[in-house]
Amino acid sequence: MISTKDYSLLPGTGSLQNICKAISVLDAILSQEWEFRYYSYNNKWSDQEEFFEMRNGSGDQMLILFPPNGCVINGFAHEYRQQDKQKLTVNLPSQFDSFIFGEPVNSIGTTFCLWTTEEKNWQTGQLDNDEDNSEEMLNIFDGNPKTYINWAEEYFEDCYKESGIPLETVTKIYDGQDLTKEMVLTMVEELEDWEQLKTDLDEIGYPYNFE
Numbered sequence: 661m662i663s664t665k666d667y668s669l670l671p672g673t674g675s676l677q678n679i680c681k682a683i684s685v686l687d688a689i690l691s692q693e694w695e696f697r698y699y700s701y702n703n704k705w706s707d708q709e710e711f712f713e714m715r716n717g718s719g720d721q722m723l724i725l726f727p728p729n730g731c732v733i734n735g736f737a738h739e740y741r742q743q744d745k746q747k748l749t750v751n752l753p754s755q756f757d758s759f760i761f762g763e764p765v766n767s768i769g770t771t772f773c774l775w776t777t778e779e780k781n782w783q784t785g786q787l788d789n790d791e792d793n794s795e796e797m798l799n800i801f802d803g804n805p806k807t808y809i810n811w812a813e814e815y816f817e818d819c820y821k822e823s824g825i826p827l828e829t830v831t832k833i834y835d836g837q838d839l840t841k842e843m844v845l846t847m848v849e850e851l852e853d854w855e856q857l858k859t860d861l862d863e864i865g866y867p868y869n870f871e
Contacts, residue, residue: 662802663795664772664784671803672779673731679801680712680724681864682834683808688860689844690816690825692853698815699800703865710865714797721768722797725759730777732756736769737793747786748773805830820847839868 662669671679684701691697698714705711705725714722719738724731730753736742748770749760756775759765772792776782800807809825829846833839839861844851851857854870861868 661795662798664774664787664792665794667774667782667784667798669802670774670782670798671801673726673776674779675803676724676731676801677710677712677726678836679803679834681866682830682836683800684712684864685833685839685861685866686808686812686825686830686847688857688864689847689851690812690819692851692856694860701864703863714800720793720797723765723768725756727755730755730775732759732775733773733798734760734765734768734770735772735792735794735797737771737797738769740771740791740793742769742771743788745770747788748784750785751783752785753777803834805834808834821849836867839866839870841870 670676680699681701681703683699684697687697687699694700696717698716700713702711708728710726712724712726714720720736722733722735724733732752752760752773752775755777760770760773772784772787772794774782774784800811805827809827809830813820813825826846829843832843837843841854844857858868858870
């Protein structure tokens with residue numbers, strides 16, 4: 661299981677970015693109401709930065725910034741004690757300072773922080789806490805489509821077909837294949853607003869063909 665104690669299985673920046681986009685696409689299909697989604701992605705956070713957010717509605721959040729070179733992850737678990745942020749970010753490259761010490765991260769809080777300036781080679785600061793809830797937040801990044809399905813079938817109960825969320829469709833989305841109406845309709849009985857989904861996909865930066 662991926663955590664701040666063992667992040668050897670955390671994928672490289674490119675693979676992590678693809679997973680973040682995939683699970684945000686899946687959430688956008690299962691919940692057209694943005695406020696009820698768990699995962700979301702913005703490929704135009706700034707001119708050269710992309711942004712991923714996880715929020716569980718109960719106070720836990722994970723924010724990930726994808727600048728041109730590297731990646732930084734900020735996790736906040738509201739039920740866990742926050743340790744000294746300066747210790748959590750020891751040796752954090754200065755290119756991430758404005759994100760980690762600015763808004764919205766500063767107001768949210770930091771329970772754990774991971775970063776890399778390369779394709780892999782993840783690092784973290786000094787860890788004083790035995791528990792920081794990083795395992796629960798980071799496990800979705802194991803690259804296994806079944807991990808998302810197991811989570812989503814509980815979280816989005818009654819939002820998908822009775823037959824369940826199909827592994828084949830989720831795998832195609834994890835692989836970055838163009839999303840089609842046929843793929844969408846293997847997951848849900850109907851979609852209320854196709855134009856909204858197009859808008860969401862454009863914001864995520866995910867390819868689709870609804871012709």
